[in-house]
Amino acid sequence: MKKATALILTAALLFVFCACGKEPAKTDNPSGEKQPATENTAAQESQKTMKININGKSFDAEFYDNETAKEFADMLPLKITMKELNGNEKYCYLGKSLSTDSTNTGEIRTGDIMLYGSDCLVLFYDTFNTAYSYTRIGYITDTAGLKNAVGSGSVTITFEK
Numbered sequence: 001m002k003k004a005t006a007l008i009l010t011a012a013l014l015f016v017f018c019a020c021g022k023e024p025a026k027t028d029n030p031s032g033e034k035q036p037a038t039e040n041t042a043a044q045e046s047q048k049t050m051k052i053n054i055n056g057k058s059f060d061a062e063f064y065d066n067e068t069a070k071e072f073a074d075m076l077p078l079k080i081t082m083k084e085l086n087g088n089e090k091y092c093y094l095g096k097s098l099s100t101d102s103t104n105t106g107e108i109r110t111g112d113i114m115l116y117g118s119d120c121l122v123l124f125y126d127t128f129n130t131a132y133s134y135t136r137i138g139y140i141t142d143t144a145g146l147k148n149a150v151g152s153g154s155v156t157i158t159f160e161k
Contacts, residue, residue: 050076052123052140053158054149061113063138067099068115072137077160080121084153088126094119102133110147111140123157125150 050073052059063069075096082090088108097118105114112124114134122134125147140146150157 049161050138051158051160053160054146054155055151057145057149059111059140059146059149060142061111061138061140064136066101066136068101068135069137071098072115072121072159073161077158079156079158081154081156082121082123082150084155087152088128089122089124090150090155090157091116091120091122094121098135100135102135104131104133105136106130108134109139111143112136113138113140123150 048063048065050061050063052061063073075094080092080094082092085091098115100115100118102115105112106129108114108124108126108128108130110125110127112122112134114122114124114136116122116132116134121137125143149155
């Protein structure tokens with residue numbers, strides 16, 4: 001019994017000495033979360049963002065972290081004609097169903113990119129309240145000039161990584 005107790009104490013002391021002897025890794029990340037390797041960062045960032053070109057004007061957008069956004073990103077580049085609806089959105093049926101996790105968002109914001117149903121891509125260019133449910137795909141980060149770029153009728157829009 002003494003040998004077992006001594007062995008346990010020795011192991012515990014070794015653990016304490018080994019753990020205490022190491023300095024925490026230095027990081028630029030104050031939250032302490034593990035950061036990806038530098039060479040992967042650019043690739044990961046490109047998977048989180050996209051460019052949207054409308055009538056010669058370019059907009060930066062970010063994807064939400066969900067399955068629908070990943071599936072949409074896999075479809076890019078995509079050049080589509082989007083139709084006008086309600087004076088606040090452009091829409092287009094993709095011809096392919098995507099995963100959905102629709103919720104009643106309550107408020108639509110200018111620049112929201114969402115999926116209605118499982119195959120209708122919607123780009124909103126005005127902010128308003130809604131009772132409809134959508135699955136979030138992404139959003140335009142700076143919407144200045146978006147309403148003018150989309151115009152009042154159908155418009156050809158290019159989405160690309």
